[in-house]
Amino acid sequence: MPSLYSFSSETLAELRKFRFGSARISTMQAAIYTIDTTSYEIKKENDEPVVSVEDLIEELPDNSPRYIVLSYPYKLPDGRLKTPLVLLYWIPPTSSQGSRMLYAAAVEEFREKAGVSKLIKVEDEDDFEDLEEQL
Amino acid sequence: MSSPIVYQLGNLPIKDHVFSPDHSLLAVTKDNTVEIYQVNQSNLGVKPKLFTTLAGHDKTVTSVDISFDGTRILTCSQDRNALVWEYDSAAGEYKPTLVLLRISRAATVCKWSPDGQKFAVGSSDRIIAVCYYEQENNWWVSKHLKKPLKSTITSLSWHHNGVLLASGSTDGHVRVFSAFIKGLDEKPEPTPWGSKLPFQTLCGDFINETGAWIHDVAFSPDGNSLAFVSHDSSVGIIYPDGEGLPPRSIINVKTNYLPFKTLVYLTNNKIVVGGHNCNLIVFEGDENDWKETRVIESQKDLTKETPAAGDDDEEEISSHQALNMFKQMDLKGRLNKPSPGGNGKVLSTTHQNTIASIREFSGNQVSTSGIDGKIVIFRV
Numbered sequence: 001m002p003s004l005y006s007f008s009s010e011t012l013a014e015l016r017k018f019r020f021g022s023a024r025i026s027t028m029q030a031a032i033y034t035i036d037t038t039s040y041e042i043k044k045e046n047d048e049p050v051v052s053v054e055d056l057i058e059e060l061p062d063n064s065p066r067y068i069v070l071s072y073p074y075k076l077p078d079g080r081l082k083t084p085l086v087l088l089y090w091i092p093p094t095s096s097q098g099s100r101m102l103y104a105a106a107v108e109e110f111r112e113k114a115g116v117s118k119l120i121k122v123e124d125e126d127d128f129e130d131l132e133e134q135l
Numbered sequence: 136m137s138s139p140i141v142y143q144l145g146n147l148p149i150k151d152h153v154f155s156p157d158h159s160l161l162a163v164t165k166d167n168t169v170e171i172y173q174v175n176q177s178n179l180g181v182k183p184k185l186f187t188t189l190a191g192h193d194k195t196v197t198s199v200d201i202s203f204d205g206t207r208i209l210t211c212s213q214d215r216n217a218l219v220w221e222y223d224s225a226a227g228e229y230k231p232t233l234v235l236l237r238i239s240r241a242a243t244v245c246k247w248s249p250d251g252q253k254f255a256v257g258s259s260d261r262i263i264a265v266c267y268y269e270q271e272n273n274w275w276v277s278k279h280l281k282k283p284l285k286s287t288i289t290s291l292s293w294h295h296n297g298v299l300l301a302s303g304s305t306d307g308h309v310r311v312f313s314a315f316i317k318g319l320d321e322k323p324e325p326t327p328w329g330s331k332l333p334f335q336t337l338c339g340d341f342i343n344e345t346g347a348w349i350h351d352v353a354f355s356p357d358g359n360s361l362a363f364v365s366h367d368s369s370v371g372i373i374y375p376d377g378e379g380l381p382p383r384s385i386i387n388v389k390t391n392y393l394p395f396k397t398l399v400y401l402t403n404n405k406i407v408v409g410g411h412n413c414n415l416i417v418f419e420g421d422e423n424d425w426k427e428t429r430v431i432e433s434q435k436d437l438t439k440e441t442p443a444a445g446d447d448d449e450e451e452i453s454s455h456q457a458l459n460m461f462k463q464m465d466l467k468g469r470l471n472k473p474s475p476g477g478n479g480k481v482l483s484t485t486h487q488n489t490i491a492s493i494r495e496f497s498g499n500q501v502s503t504s505g506i507d508g509k510i511v512i513f514r515v
Contacts, residue, residue: 062317063269063276093237096272 005106006041007113014044015069015114022071023083030056030088033067033110035102042067042110057125065091065103069114072135084135087116092124139432139485140179140512144170146455148506151198151492155205158496160186162208163504164196169210171229179512191218191231198244202251211256213241217266219275234275236264244290248297252319255300257288263302265314265334280312280335290351294358296323298332301361303349309363309373311339327359329378338378343371343387350410351397360422362406364395370408374422386425388418397493399501407431407501407515409490413482415503415513431513435483485511 014031022029030050035042045066050056060066068088076082089107091100111119120134144163152163154174161172161183168190172183192212200209208229211217215238218231236242240259247254253267256277263280286306293300300314313332315323328338339361347367354361361373368390374383395410406425409415415431459481481487488507496502502512 061271062278063272094276094278096274099272 003109004040005035005109006039008041008043011043012113018069018071019085019115022085025071026073026081026083027051028053028070028072030068030070032056032059033069034064035106037102040102042106053128053131057128060090063092063094063096065089065095065099067103067107067110069116072131074132074135084118085114085116086118086120086135087111087114089119089121091121137514139514141485142172142182142510144172144183144508144510146508148488149491149504149508149510150196152502152504152510153199153201153494154496154502155201156203157205160201160205161510162189162199162201163510164199164210166195167192167212169196169199169208171208187228189218189220189229189231191220192216194241197242198246200245200247200254202247203249204251207247207251209245209247209254211236211242211245215240215242215258217242217245217254217256217264232275234266234277236266236277237279238262238264240287243288246291246293248293248314249295250297252297253314253316255291255293255314257291257302259287261285261287263288263291263300263312263314265300265316267316267319278316278334280314282335283337283340284310289349290363292353292361294326294328294354295356296326296358298323299326299328299338299354299358301352301354303352303363303365305348307342307346307349307365309339309341309349309352309361309371310337311361312337327375327377339373339375339382341371341373341382341385343367343369345369347394350395353398353400353406355400355403357403360403362398362400364398364408364410366394368392368394370395370398370406370418370425372406372420372425384422386420386422388425388427390416390427392416396489396491397503399493399495401495401499401501401515407493409486409493409503411489413484413486413488413490413505415490415493415501415515417515431515432484485509485513 032045034045070086073083147165149163154161161174163170168188170188171186173186174183175181192214194213196210196212198211208220217234220229220231223230238258238260242256242258244257256264261284264277266275266277269276286304288302288304290303298315301311303309313336315332315334345367347365349363349365352363363371370388372386376383393411395408398408406418414434417429419428486505490503490505493503504510
């Protein structure tokens with residue numbers, strides 16, 4: 001079934017680079033993706049990489065959904081360093097119904113393209129605090 | 136003192152009323168609708184003409200407000216919704232925009248902020264919804280003030296800086312919150328209420344000794360004090376000292392009148408209150424002491440006086456007065472006959488029933504609405 005949403009080859013290449021590149025870096029990295037309302041193209045919103053949870057919360061809009069590809073390195077109890085790649089689906093309750101439907105329809109497709117296995121739904125800033133437990 | 140100007144707009148109770156800033160329009164709540172009247176500004180004595188009726192709510196409209204530029208009318212109702220009405224001159228009527236408040240109980244009060252960019256709605260859902268228009272999404276977003284509200288909000292008042300919001304509630308508490316919206320408001324100047332004010336900061340939480348329901352709150356014009364009226368027939372005035380400090384003074388004036396329902400500041404040192412006593416009382420004072428100074432109308436205590444009987448049997452009494460007569464007989468077991476030659480009034484005051492809302496009309500005039508369906512402009 002043809003999709004409504006498009007990805008430019010640039011975005012796909014960036015996603016791939018992020019996936020493999022961030023595994024080696026020992027600090028967290030996040031990339032925010034948005035859907036263009038006219039062309040329905042999914043593209044990256046932030047120019048520089050986001051390196052902390054506080055910066056991420058700052059960057060995210062209060063009333064619109066966003067996709068975030070997050071690489072979050074943390075230490076397992078036995079000492080090993082794990083750097084899982086997760087997709088955060090940021091969807092505040094104050095977002096308009098239209099944009100909620102738009103992002104909900106594309107989330108599965110985006111997850112596939114980004115090559116991510118885990119999806120976490122985040123509804124407001126407080127949800128970020130138990131992020132580590134969910135990973 | 137000139138006599139008050141009375142508009143009898145039907146017989147339904149008028150819960151809330153508001154004049155547009157240039158006094159050209161008068162909006163009154165009537166059951167599920169809001170009626171808009173055109174006021175004859177050259178001769179206020181002439182009864183205003185009904186211009187249009189805003190019918191968009193499914194249940195009783197509890198509050199109405201007009202933004203300071205006069206372009207937008209805000210209504211909220213027990214149907215859990217708020218509507219923003221804008222005049223469409225091409226169609227010649229007001230078009231409503233629904234605001235999703237996301238509350239699950241009735242909305243009780245709504246007020247525009249001083250700059251007209253956002254508004255606050257209090258509800259029985261223990262939530263205050265602060266709403267603003269978001270350009271990117273092209274719709275009204277509502278942010279909730281929840282903690283530590285645990286009871287129905289009865290009244291709201293904005294500080295002139297558009298950030299501080301005072302609320303009165305049925306748990307007897309008067310609370311001051313910060314309703315600062317990132318991106319919409321500029322950082323306000325420090326005030327005696329606090330300086331660093333992110334959204335939902337509780338800047339003050341006050342309670343009077345009886346814990347009676349707070350019926351109305353109002354910030355003074357300079358914003359340095361807060362007045363409230365509560366169901367224990369008292370008027371309270373709070374003077375804060377600074378963030379985290381106990382207030383400089385809290386003054387509570389107890390009265391023997393029936394409880395007041397509404398109040399308005401005329402100057403920083405003068406308040407006018409009204410309520411179940413059907414009359415307006417003026418209080419004056421400063422941070423050291425407040426006192427009742429004047430009663431606007433002379434009021435006869437009808438429980439003490441027996442009404443004149445006998446000679447008005449031949450007077451024609453309208454059906455409205457007749458209905459009232461029987462109601463009184465039912466209620467009190469005796470008759471308060473409408474006074475002969477008097478205009479069918481049973482009470483000696485202009486208002487024949489509780490004063491529900493009071494607003495400042497001009498420097499020395501206030502306008503009131505009552506459950507008797509009257510809008511009255513008093514000179515204070």
